[in-house]
Amino acid sequence: MQKSKPISYSRTTITELMIPSYANFGGKIHGGILLSLMDKVAYACASKHAGAYVVTVSVDGVNFLQPIEVGELLSLHASVNYVGRSSMVIGIRVVSENVKTGEQKHTNTSYFTMVAKDDSGKPTEVPMLELEDQADVRRCLEAIKRKQLKEAYKDDFDNEKSSMHLEDNLHLLTNERVIIK
Numbered sequence: 633m634q635k636s637k638p639i640s641y642s643r644t645t646i647t648e649l650m651i652p653s654y655a656n657f658g659g660k661i662h663g664g665i666l667l668s669l670m671d672k673v674a675y676a677c678a679s680k681h682a683g684a685y686v687v688t689v690s691v692d693g694v695n696f697l698q699p700i701e702v703g704e705l706l707s708l709h710a711s712v713n714y715v716g717r718s719s720m721v722i723g724i725r726v727v728s729e730n731v732k733t734g735e736q737k738h739t740n741t742s743y744f745t746m747v748a749k750d751d752s753g754k755p756t757e758v759p760m761l762e763l764e765d766q767a768d769v770r771r772c773l774e775a776i777k778r779k780q781l782k783e784a785y786k787d788d789f790d791n792e793k794s795s796m797h798l799e800d801n802l803h804l805l806t807n808e809r810v811i812i813k
């Protein structure tokens with residue numbers, strides 16, 4: 633295994649035409665199709681960096697900000713933002729383009745955590761990441777912050793959940809659009 637690899641080595645773009653079978657009755661592309669394409673580009677990018685097969689472990693920041701229409705060209709740009717021992721955070725920027733007007737829209741940026749596995753299915757070490765410019769350094773630092781905040785949120789939420797008494801929290805439903813039957 634190589635000791636380290638530059639981010640540029642595994643940077644990957646997939647471009648795909650949005651065809652009618654990807655769309656709902658309103659002509660907008662299904663979220664599941666986008667997730668599948670994001671998983672595909674994350675896999676390609678992560679396995680190239682790892683030099684091994686990988687699995688998807690978690691998906692963060694999936695917010696579809698703008699609808700994507702049939703006939704648009706969708707480009708998914710992926711790069712490794714951070715590596716742990718066996719895990720890699722892949723940042724994916726999704727841009728949709730109207731081929732006639734050339735107008736582009738940024739539909740979402742999401743982060744997939746992928747883990748490299750060895751032939752026996754155990755998590756295996758991946759090469760260190762060579763940060764090549766300031767943008768790489770920024771993305772790596774953001775990934776570290778995101779990881780820290782996610783861990784803190786998980787701990788806080790787990791504590792809240794385990795100490796939550798239904799009776800003490802019923803007031804939270806007062807202004808919600810629910811009916812208790």
Ligand SMILES: CC(C)(COP(=O)(O)OP(=O)(O)OC[C@H]1O[C@@H](n2cnc3c(N)ncnc32)[C@H](O)[C@@H]1OP(=O)(O)O)[C@@H](O)C(=O)NCCC(=O)NCCS
Pocket residue numbers: 687688689690715716717718719720745747755
């Ligand atoms: C994720 C998985 C590899 C963890 O295996 P494990 O034996 O618990 O291994 P570890 O605890 O050593 O974790 C391995 C790495 O995954 C990371 N990881 C585990 N759970 C994670 C989570 N929820 N979010 C982010 N990273 C996670 C760990 O931090 C560790 O990273 P590191 O090696 O860079 O420090 C294992 O649970 C698995 O194979 N899950 C199924 C994945 C899959 O099939 N995906 C397809 C979905 S259909």
